[in-house]
Amino acid sequence: xxxxxxxxxxxxxxxxxxxxxAVRGPVGWVRENLFSSPLNIALTLLVAFLLWIALPxxxxxxxxxxxxTGSDRNAxxxxxxxxxxxxxxxxxxxxxxxFVYGSYPPAERWRVDTFFALLTVGAVWMLWLKAPRRGLxxxxxxxxxxxxxxxxxxxxxxxxxxxxxxxxxxxxxxTIIVSVVGIVLSLPFGVLLALGRRSRLPVxxxxxxxxxxxxxxxxxxxxxxxxxxxxxxxxxxxxxxDRLLRPLVGVALFASAYxxxxxxxxxxAVPKGQYEGAMSLGLGYWRMMYFxxxxxxxxIVIPGIVNTFxxxxxxxxxxxxxxxxxxxxxxxxxxxxxVWAAPTVSMTGYAFAGLFYFVFCYGMSRYSLMxxxxxxxxxxx
Amino acid sequence: MxxxxxxxxxxLGAGLVGAALATSxxxxxxxxxxxxxxxxLQCGSNPGLAGFGVPNAQGEWSGLDVDFCRAIAxxxxxxxxxxRFIPLSAKDRFTALQSGEIDVLARNSTMTMSRDTxxxxxxxxxxxxDGQGFMVRKKLGVASAKELNGxxxxxxxxxxxxxxxxxxxxxxxxxxxxxxxxxADETFxxxxxxxxxxxxxDASGLYAQRLISATPDDHLVLPEIxxxxxLGPSVRHGDNQWADIVRWVHNAMLNAEExxxxxxxVDEMMKSPNPEIKxxxxxxxxxGEAIGLTKDWAYRIVKHVGNYGEVFDRNVGExxxxxxxxxxxxxxxxxxxxxxxxxx
Numbered sequence: 001x002x003x004x005x006x007x008x009x010x011x012x013x014x015x016x017x018x019x020x021x022a023v024r025g026p027v028g029w030v031r032e033n034l035f036s037s038p039l040n041i042a043l044t045l046l047v048a049f050l051l052w053i054a055l056p057x058x059x060x061x062x063x064x065x066x067x068x069t070g071s072d073r074n075a076x077x078x079x080x081x082x083x084x085x086x087x088x089x090x091x092x093x094x095x096x097x098x099f100v101y102g103s104y105p106p107a108e109r110w111r112v113d114t115f116f117a118l119l120t121v122g123a124v125w126m127l128w129l130k131a132p133r134r135g136l137x138x139x140x141x142x143x144x145x146x147x148x149x150x151x152x153x154x155x156x157x158x159x160x161x162x163x164x165x166x167x168x169x170x171x172x173x174x175t176i177i178v179s180v181v182g183i184v185l186s187l188p189f190g191v192l193l194a195l196g197r198r199s200r201l202p203v204x205x206x207x208x209x210x211x212x213x214x215x216x217x218x219x220x221x222x223x224x225x226x227x228x229x230x231x232x233x234x235x236x237x238x239x240x241x242d243r244l245l246r247p248l249v250g251v252a253l254f255a256s257a258y259x260x261x262x263x264x265x266x267x268x269a270v271p272k273g274q275y276e277g278a279m280s281l282g283l284g285y286w287r288m289m290y291f292x293x294x295x296x297x298x299x300i301v302i303p304g305i306v307n308t309f310x311x312x313x314x315x316x317x318x319x320x321x322x323x324x325x326x327x328x329x330x331x332x333x334x335x336x337x338x339v340w341a342a343p344t345v346s347m348t349g350y351a352f353a354g355l356f357y358f359v360f361c362y363g364m365s366r367y368s369l370m371x372x373x374x375x376x377x378x379x380x381x
Numbered sequence: 382m383x384x385x386x387x388x389x390x391x392x393l394g395a396g397l398v399g400a401a402l403a404t405s406x407x408x409x410x411x412x413x414x415x416x417x418x419x420x421x422l423q424c425g426s427n428p429g430l431a432g433f434g435v436p437n438a439q440g441e442w443s444g445l446d447v448d449f450c451r452a453i454a455x456x457x458x459x460x461x462x463x464x465r466f467i468p469l470s471a472k473d474r475f476t477a478l479q480s481g482e483i484d485v486l487a488r489n490s491t492m493t494m495s496r497d498t499x500x501x502x503x504x505x506x507x508x509x510x511d512g513q514g515f516m517v518r519k520k521l522g523v524a525s526a527k528e529l530n531g532x533x534x535x536x537x538x539x540x541x542x543x544x545x546x547x548x549x550x551x552x553x554x555x556x557x558x559x560x561x562x563x564x565a566d567e568t569f570x571x572x573x574x575x576x577x578x579x580x581x582x583d584a585s586g587l588y589a590q591r592l593i594s595a596t597p598d599d600h601l602v603l604p605e606i607x608x609x610x611x612l613g614p615s616v617r618h619g620d621n622q623w624a625d626i627v628r629w630v631h632n633a634m635l636n637a638e639e640x641x642x643x644x645x646x647v648d649e650m651m652k653s654p655n656p657e658i659k660x661x662x663x664x665x666x667x668x669g670e671a672i673g674l675t676k677d678w679a680y681r682i683v684k685h686v687g688n689y690g691e692v693f694d695r696n697v698g699e700x701x702x703x704x705x706x707x708x709x710x711x712x713x714x715x716x717x718x719x720x721x722x723x724x725x
Contacts, residue, residue, distance in 0.1 A: 073702070079596055095438055103440035167465045170440065229473040232480035240482060243467065323428065323468050333429030333436050333468070338702035341431070341592030343573075346566065 061086040061344075062351065069093075076342040087348040088340075095334045099352070102170015102325050108162065111152050112173055118145055118152075119180065127367060129374060142184065153177075166244035170325035172356070174244070178251055178316040178326065183309050185252040190259025195289065197264055208260070215257035221318050223250040228322035247319045255312050262304040266297030299375045306368035310361045328353055412484055412616070412623035413457070413673050421463045424450035425477050425486040428468030431589035432697035432705070433489050433509075442466050445696045446487040448686050449508055449614055452630050453485060455685040456669075456678040475500050478617060485627060487614040489585075496615075505628035507613040508689075510709045510718055512606035513545050514584040516591060519601045521578060526605035533558040535577040537568050542582055545608040569593065583610055588703045606709075625672045633679035635721030636661050637688035639712055644687040647680060660724050668724055679724075689719065 021027060034044040065086030067076045074080045076088035092099070101109050122145045125137030153169070155161035169177075196208030215223075227246040235241070270293050278288040298305070320329035331349040334340070416422050426447060427434040434444035451461035469477050469488060478486045479501055489511075490496070492504040515526050515534075523529060526549070536542050538561040550557045560577050562568040569590040572580035582590070584606060591600050614631075616624050637643070640658050642650045651662055659665035662680045669678035686692060693710060694700040711717025 073592070077595075079598075098436055098438055098440045101440065103436065103442075106439055165465065167467060168440075225473070229476050232482045233476065235480075243482075321470065323470060323473065325428070325468060329428060329468070330436070336429050336431045336589065337435040337437075338431045338589065338592055339437075341589070341702060343593060343595045345593075 061347075073338075073340050073342045073345075076340075076344060078343075085342070085344055087351055088342055088345050089348060091334075091340045091342075091345050091348055092352045094340070095330075098334060099171045099327060099330050101173055102330060103168040104164060104170070104173065105162075105168065108155070108164055111155070111161065111164075115149050115152055115173075116176075118148060119176070129371070142188075146184070166242055169244065171330045172327050174319070174324055175316055175327045177244075178248060178319055178324075179313045181248050182251040182255040182312045182316070186255035186259040186308070186312070187305070189252070189256035190263050191294065193256060193260035194263035194267055197260065198267060212257045212260050215254055216261070220251070220254050220315055221321060223254055224318055224322045226250075244324060247322060247324060251312070251316065251319070255308065258308050258311075259305070262301050262308055263297065265304065266299075266301035267293065269300050270296045299372075302368055302372045302375070306364055310364055313360060313364070314357060327356060412620045413626065416457060416484055420458075421465055422450060422454045422457065422485070423483045424453075424464050424466050425469045425474055425483040425488050426450065426466040427488045428470065430489060431592075432585060432701060432703045434466075443696065445509060445692060446489060446614070448692045448696065449487045449631070450485065452634060452682045452686040452692075453627065455681045456626070456630055456633075456674055459675075459681045459685075461685040475502060475615075478502065478615060481617070484623070485614055485616050489612045490615060492611045492613050492615075501618045502615045503618050503624050504611075504613045504615045505624045506631040507611040507718075508631055509585070509612040511583045511585050511610035511612050512709075513542055513581060513608040513610070514587050514606050515603040516572075516580045516587045516600050517578060517603060519599055523579075523601075523603070526603045526607065527553055527555070529557065529579055530555045531557065532578040533560055533576075534579045534581055535560050535562065535568050535572040536581050537561065537565055538563055541608070546581055549607040565590070584708075585697065585703075585705060588697075588705045592702055622673055626674065629672055629724075630682060631689075632722045633661060633682055633724070634686075634689040634692065635712065635719050636724060637679065637683045638690040639714060639721050642683055642688060644683060644685075644691055647683045651680070657723070666725075 018024070019028075022031060035041050063086075065084050067081075067085055067088050067090050070076060070088075070090035071094065075090050076085055078085050097106075097109075101112055104112055122137070122141040125131050125134065126141050131137060151159060152161070153164065154166070155163045157163065193208050193212060196204045197212065199205045199208070224247050227250045228243065231246060232240060274292055274296065275288065278292040283291065317326060317328045320326050320332070325333065331353055335346045335349045424447075426442065427444075429435055430444070432444055433446045434442055436442050447466065450464050450466070454464040455461040457463075467477065467483055469483075469486070474486055474488050474490065475496070477483050486502075487508075489509070490504075491511075492507060496502060497504050515529065517523050517529075517532075529550075534546060534557055536546055536559060543559065543561060546557075546559065560571065562571055565582065565586070568582070569580060571577060573594050580587070580590070584602065587602050591597050591602070594600060614627055616627055636657070637647075640650075640655065640661065642658060642661065647662070650658055651664055653659065653662075656665065660668060662683075663669060663676035663678065667676050669676045672678075675681075687695075690712075693707065697703045697705045698707065707715070707717060709718045711719065713720040
């Protein structure tokens with residue numbers, strides 16, 4: 001009783017004083033992250049200076065001075081509209097369907113749209129880690145989807161769709177096809193080659209090593225030129241392989257060799273104890289690899305795999321050199337059209353290609369970060 | 382089969398790609414039969430060159446060279462759409478023809494003796510006479526290239542343009558300063574921003590680049606042409622019937638222009654009493670059959686594609702944004718070089 005009446009004992013907790021303004025809120029964040037040391041201060045100022053130099057002209061070109069609507073070159077000419085002209089987005093808008101479909105016949109373009117939709121379904125099913133029945137998704141993506149897309153895009157009188165030869169394909173369609181084929185084929189082939197290279201069977205090992213080293217020793221552009229320029233000379237007269245198929249095979253082989261080396265790195269990083277443990281459980285080679293080794297190895301090399309994918313995605317522009325009308329090539333072909341002859345049209349075309357590639361590559365890189373974090377959850381403390 | 386294998390083996394062994402190309406087994410006769418059997422013509426085309434081959438918003442190609450291929454398709458199939466364009470870079474264009482991947486190459490290629498004789502190709506006709514010219518700013522007050530003494534001239538590096546330039550100035554005993562750049566775009570941009578007094582490239586290119594300029598009306602193309610660039614379609618050496626078809630397709634278009642047979646009036650012209658027109662359109666004689674086509678082969682060309690003047694006009698001439706003058710490409714009757722060989 002008496003204790004309660006003692007006046008120097010607090011009965012309620014005192015309200016906490018806020019931290020000093022210098023370490024909280026935006027001010028604190030800025031102090032902590034931008035101005036914490038003399039070196040940091042110098043770097044911050046330097047970057048701010050560079051942004052100040054580069055950002056305003058960039059925004060002016062891309063947005064404020066840009067022309068958004070118009071139907072020909074007069075819309076994007078300073079001498080006609082009487083103000084400085086930045087990007088000529090009207091040109092991109094006018095030619096967008098060519099950039100997406102190439103010369104695919106307009107009446108059949110729903111087939112390309114369906115292909116994009118099928119691809120999106122497959123990609124989401126595979127990539128969304130909580131998607132239901134992902135096993136089924138893999139079967140769809142690796143078996144059903146390619147067959148379906150092939151039938152849909154090439155068509156055949158037998159299934160009631162007019163045939164569309166690959167000579168008419170172009171633009172983003174070709175870019176996506178080359179990338180998807182490269183990405184989808186390179187992973188399984190890469191795993192097999194990596195396992196082959198570490199195999200104890202001399203023939204398998206030698207074959208894998210030879211393949212990987214030969215392909216890695218040759219630049220992609222050489223492979224493509226070989227496929228599209230030289231190969232027809234060596235084939236008997238009258239026999240020809242499709243012009244799109246040839247670079248596709250080349251890109252897939254090329255990507256597989258690089259993927260194999262990335263995955264081999266992962267295999268080597270898995271501790272030997274894991275292999276021995278698996279063997280002591282009585283698992284055979286394939287089960288050991290499938291259940292124990294590969295899941296760990298692949299997780300370790302996710303950044304490397306995504307790196308290869310991003311590189312491959314951008315390398316697909318090389319097919320334009322061997323005469324395939326991919327996105328970059330369609331832009332190059334359109335930008336010289338006299339109908340759109342204006343000073344900034346070429347730059348706008350390339351800016352559009354840059355945006356396209358950036359969106360896809362940045363997306364891939366963010367996704368891989370997310371997956372990496374999730375799969376490494378077991379190792380976080 | 383055996384001799385083909387031997388050829389390939391020899392060519393590989395010697396590493397002589399050129400030899401492999403020249404003796405390519407694909408240089409078979411009967412390109413026409415092959416084309417008819419496939420049901421379409423495979424045409425090597427430019428992957429984007431103003432006036433000669435560019436795609437529109439729907440992805441349909443148009444241009445002077447593109448129309449040439451359409452004319453061949455029209456003559457064979459009576460359908461100008463039965464042609465597939467295979468865009469080829471400057472490096473792989475001749476190989477694609479030699480290997481049989483394309484039936485005809487219409488890709489603004491300059492006809493030269495070495496190409497005609499050493500590459501296993503034939504250039505049956507010249508469908509556009511190009512040549513190197515100069516462009517200057519109007520305010521420079523120059524009316525002829527011979528007044529360019531002491532001028533600085535923008536040109537593309539490592540091309541024949543640079544050599545022609547040197548020849549021309551040395552031959553006329555003029556001084557000049559060359560400013561060379563790696564790409565065509567870069568070169569023109571330098572000129573357009575005032576880095577040089579004059580810009581030089583092939584005349585057709587001058588007109589295309591002038592359009593891209595910020596102020597097209599301030600520039601003038603000078604009258605002098607300092608080099609010869611006869612551009613024409615090419616075919617594989619050794620198939621004379623096919624070369625004949627390409628040659629006569631062009632001549633039919635020239636004759637149609639000369640006798641004023643146009644896309645619009647070709648049906649009326651069928652009734653014309655003029656024997657030249659009768660022979661051209663197949664109302665008299667059977668000249669088409671002699672090259673493996675039908676009697677009305679030239680009628681089909683004019684009906685679907687038009688005569689040479691119409692094709693020139695809508696792709697590079699006054700009817701197009703390029704507005705290139707006919708110049709040496711005018712008919713011989715108007716002082717040009719395009720001379721339709723008589724059909725008789």
